[in-house]
Amino acid sequence: MASAFRTWALSEMPSSRRQATWGNRYRAWLNLKGNPLGMIGLTIIAIFVLMAIFAPVLSTHNPATQDLANRLATPGAAHWLGTDELGRDVYSRILYGARVTLGMVIAVVVLVAPLGLAIGCIAGYFGGIIDTILMRLTDIFLAFPRLVLALAFVAALKPGIESAVLAIALTAWPPYARMARAETLTVRGSDFIAAYRLTGASSWRIIFRHIAPLCTPSLIVRVTLDMSSIIITAASLGFLGMGAQPPSPEWGAMIATAKRFMFEQWWVPMIPAIAILLVSLAFNFLGDALRDVLDPKGN
Amino acid sequence: MTIEIENLSISFGDRQVVKGVTFQVAQGTSFGIVGESGSGKSTVLRAMAGLNTDWSGRIAFSGEAAPLKRPPAFFRKVQMVFQDPYGSLHPRQTIDRILSELPLVHGMKDIDSRIAKVLSAVALPQSARFRFPHQLSGGQRQRVAIARALIADPQVLLLDEPTSALDVSVQAEILNLLADLRVERNLTYVMVSHNLSVIAHLCSHVGVMIDGHMVEQVTAEDLRLGQVEHPHTRELRSLSVELEEPA
Numbered sequence: 454m455a456s457a458f459r460t461w462a463l464s465e466m467p468s469s470r471r472q473a474t475w476g477n478r479y480r481a482w483l484n485l486k487g488n489p490l491g492m493i494g495l496t497i498i499a500i501f502v503l504m505a506i507f508a509p510v511l512s513t514h515n516p517a518t519q520d521l522a523n524r525l526a527t528p529g530a531a532h533w534l535g536t537d538e539l540g541r542d543v544y545s546r547i548l549y550g551a552r553v554t555l556g557m558v559i560a561v562v563v564l565v566a567p568l569g570l571a572i573g574c575i576a577g578y579f580g581g582i583i584d585t586i587l588m589r590l591t592d593i594f595l596a597f598p599r600l601v602l603a604l605a606f607v608a609a610l611k612p613g614i615e616s617a618v619l620a621i622a623l624t625a626w627p628p629y630a631r632m633a634r635a636e637t638l639t640v641r642g643s644d645f646i647a648a649y650r651l652t653g654a655s656s657w658r659i660i661f662r663h664i665a666p667l668c669t670p671s672l673i674v675r676v677t678l679d680m681s682s683i684i685i686t687a688a689s690l691g692f693l694g695m696g697a698q699p700p701s702p703e704w705g706a707m708i709a710t711a712k713r714f715m716f717e718q719w720w721v722p723m724i725p726a727i728a729i730l731l732v733s734l735a736f737n738f739l740g741d742a743l744r745d746v747l748d749p750k751g752n
Numbered sequence: 753m754t755i756e757i758e759n760l761s762i763s764f765g766d767r768q769v770v771k772g773v774t775f776q777v778a779q780g781t782s783f784g785i786v787g788e789s790g791s792g793k794s795t796v797l798r799a800m801a802g803l804n805t806d807w808s809g810r811i812a813f814s815g816e817a818a819p820l821k822r823p824p825a826f827f828r829k830v831q832m833v834f835q836d837p838y839g840s841l842h843p844r845q846t847i848d849r850i851l852s853e854l855p856l857v858h859g860m861k862d863i864d865s866r867i868a869k870v871l872s873a874v875a876l877p878q879s880a881r882f883r884f885p886h887q888l889s890g891g892q893r894q895r896v897a898i899a900r901a902l903i904a905d906p907q908v909l910l911l912d913e914p915t916s917a918l919d920v921s922v923q924a925e926i927l928n929l930l931a932d933l934r935v936e937r938n939l940t941y942v943m944v945s946h947n948l949s950v951i952a953h954l955c956s957h958v959g960v961m962i963d964g965h966m967v968e969q970v971t972a973e974d975l976r977l978g979q980v981e982h983p984h985t986r987e988l989r990s991l992s993v994e995l996e997e998p999a
Contacts, residue, residue, distance in 0.1 A: 466879050470848060473882035477846075644840035647803050648900065651832055652854035653824030666844055748844075 481746045491742020497735035501728075505551035514542035516549040517700045525718045534724050537711060543724050546702035550725065553697055554684060554704045555732070557618050561683050564622040566676050569629025570668060574660045576630070577637025588634065595627040600689055607695040614703075617696040621686050625679065629672055636668040670747040677740025681733030704729050753814050753829065753907040753940050754779050755800075760809035762795050769795050771964040772809070777957070782934060782941035784955030784972075786948055786988060791961040793944045794835075797910050800942065801832045813908065828858060831901035835913040837893035841885040847896050848881045854904050870899040873936075874929060891922035898929065902937075909934075911943040915950060927953055948992040952976060960985045 463480070467473035485491050504511060513533065520540030528535040534544040576587040594602070606620035640646060641664065649659050688705015690696030697703035699710075704725040711722035755777040762770040770792040777783040785793045799807040802822035811818045813830060834840035842850055848867060855863045871878055874895040885893055894914060901909055914930065915923040931954055934941055945951050951958055952972050960968045960982060968982040980986055 467882045470882075473846065473848065476882070644834040644836060645842045647798075648832075648834065648840055648897070649842075649853060650803060651801060651827050652857045652904075653822075653827040654853065654857045658857070663842060663845075 484746045485742055488742040488745065490738040491746075494735040494738030494740075494742065497731055498739060501551050501555060501732055501735075504548050505555055508545075508548040508552060512542075512545035512548045514545045516541060516545040516702050518542075525714060525721060528720060535718075535720050537707070537721055538714065541700075541702075543707075543721065546707060547704070547724060547728055550702040550704045550707060551728070553614065553701055554687070554729075557614060557621075557687050557697075557703075558680055558683050558732075560618045561621045561625060562676055562680070564618070565625045566629060566672060568622075569626040570633045570665055570672055571661075572626070573630040573633025573635075574637045574665050574668060577634040578641050578656065578660050578664060580641075584634075587630070591627045591630045594624065595631075597624070599624045600686060603686060603690060604693065604695060607690060612695045612698060614697050614701070617687055617690045620690070620695075621683055624686075625683065628679075629675065632671060632675060633665075633668045636671060637664055640664060640667055670744045673747070674740045674744045677736040677743075680736040681729065684729050684733065755783075755908065755940065755942065756810065756812040756815070757796070757800070758810040758812075760796060760799065760807060760811065762792070762799055762804060762807045764806065769964050770799075770807070773959075773961070773964075773966045775959050775966060775969060777940055777942060780934075780938050780940055781957065782943060782955045784951035784958045785942070785944045785961055785966075786946060786951050786958060787961035788946060792964040793961045794912050796961075797832070797912050797942065797944050801830065801910050802826065803832075824857065827854070828904045829906055830908045830910065831904050831906040832910040832912065833894075833897050833901050833914045836917045837890055837897050838885075838917065840897050841893055843885060846882050846884055847888075850885075850896065851881075851900055851903055854900070858904075866903055870902045873902055873933065874899045889922075890918050891925060894918060894922075894926055895929070898926075898933070902933070905937075906939070908940045908942070911941060913945050914943070916945065916947065923950070930954060948975070948988055960988065 459479070461472065462476045462478075464472065464476065467476055485495070518541060520536065523532075523536055523540045524538055526532050526536040526540070532542050532544065534542075534547065537543055537546070572587055572591065576584040602624045603617070603620035606623055607616045610616040610619065646659060646663065649663055654662075684705055687696055687703065688709055691703050691706035692709035697706050699706070707725040708722045708729075711718075711725075714721050757776070758774050760770060760773045761768060773792075773796055775783065785796065787793045795804065798804045800811055800818075802818070805820045818826065851867045851870065852863050855866055860866065867881060868878060871881060876892060876895050876899065880888060880892065880896070885896070888896065894917075898914075909930075911930065915926050918926060927950065930941070933939060941954065943951065943955060952975055956972050958970055958972055958975055959966045960970075962984045968980065968985045970980055970985070974980065975985075975989065978986075978989065980989060
């Protein structure tokens with residue numbers, strides 16, 4: 454079955470559009486598989502996603518149950534990764550926290566990347582007054598300190614994870630728009646875009662079918678580099694009481710509340726920090742590998 | 753399809769690059785425009801295709817004046833082939849996707865058979881269909897660009913130096929292909945080139961441009977015999993003769 458698919462997909466003479474598409478997908482997958490760092494990233498992300506999904510099965514304690522007699526316990530048999538300042542099991546909180554943190558990061562990216570891409574491509578393609586309006590708007594958002602703007606948004610809405618996601622998304626799109634615009638400017642005058650104009654296609658069709666795909670590889674890399682800073686912003690909002698609300702086990706908030714014990718009970722803030730580090734690193738590896746895969750000139 | 757260009761002027765900002773060019777092309781013939789770099793010859797072609805909208809004058813196909821913004825139906829009659837086959841094909845799309853864009857935009861039904869037909873019309877193997885442009889040679893890419901223009905079943909092809917980015921041997925292949933296609937499909941060509949021998953090979957009439965003016969129009973026969981009047985035409989001619997037959 455698998456080998457039949459392999460020969461079918463890798464055929465040098467695809468007989469249908471579907472076969473050719475699957476062939477290219479399969480080649481991209483082989484290419485990704487051949488990139489060790491990319492596979493490490495993908496594995497780590499897959500592990501964390503599985504941990505988040507199966508948190509109720511994998512956890513050893515209820516993440517919200519307090520045990521004040523057993524505060525700040527060292528990692529051991531009873532509590533694999535120790536307990537926090539309220540005696541809650543850190544391992545279980547990390548598992549449940551993966552749901553909150555990864556969910557937030559993914560929600561922000563899903564909101565931000567298409568928005569930035571669309572605004573940048575539209576501004577770059579049309580130029581003139583549309584470009585000026587969209588880019589000055591982008592500048593306004595860029596000029597604000599990210600956290601302050603996010604704070605203002607959350608304060609205007611109501612504190613919580615959804616508002617935090619929205620606030621971070623609203624402050625995170627301008628760099629993507631700028632980048633997509635720059636990429637659009639380099640291709641909009643090219644002959645292949647002129648050729649598409651000569652098909653009678655609308656500007657929207659040209660922007661979204663032919664220009665946007667050219668901007669996505671660099672956008673993906675930028676997004677994966679931004680993952681960690683999104684987590685940090687979410688944590689800062691949580692720390693200021695505007696993000697994830699206690700007792701919700703958000704990783705950033707876990708570090709923020711545990712930083713008082715940084716010197717005596719270092720493992721308490723260290724464990725969520727390692728989780729954030731691993732996830733950010735994994736996203737960076739994966740993003741780098743994806744950029745290579747998405748450029749068919751490379752293979 | 754007859755083409756009439758009357759008093760065509762094109763400006764980029766304050767700079768006028770085409771200054772009152774007038775010529776006619778009869779149905780089924782081919783008209784060549786020669787001139788040095790910067791003489792405005794490609795600009796004329798892009799304005800005819802509808803890519804440039806800063807022109808004044810009259811551009812008419814079959815006696816029908818073309819508006820500044822062309823309706824989609826216009827592009828089924830008039831198509832263009834670009835100079836550089838390395839820059840005129842989308843680098844991330846397969847040949848199949850590149851060729852199917854126009855049929856998709858115009859809601860055509862038989863896309864598969866159309867693609868198969870144009871690929872064989874330009875003598876490309878069907879196996880090239882699902883390749884990416886970077887997997888093809890320069891000559892093959894230019895064939896794809898010609899196929900993309902042909903898939904509309906156009907009546908007019910505008911050729912912007914279609915061979916100048918190619919090797920000499922490949923140039924001849926592409927020129928012969930273009931010559932055959934014109935006869936087979938009864939196409940009308942307007943071709944721009946800086947190479948007189950390329951123009952003389954394909955075109956029956958030639959217009960010579962210098963500094964935005966079309967200074968002379970002659971038949972290819974007269975050009976070959978040297979019966980030309982303008983000193984610039986004479987200069988271009990002697991240059992190309994010298995290049996071809998080194999003393």
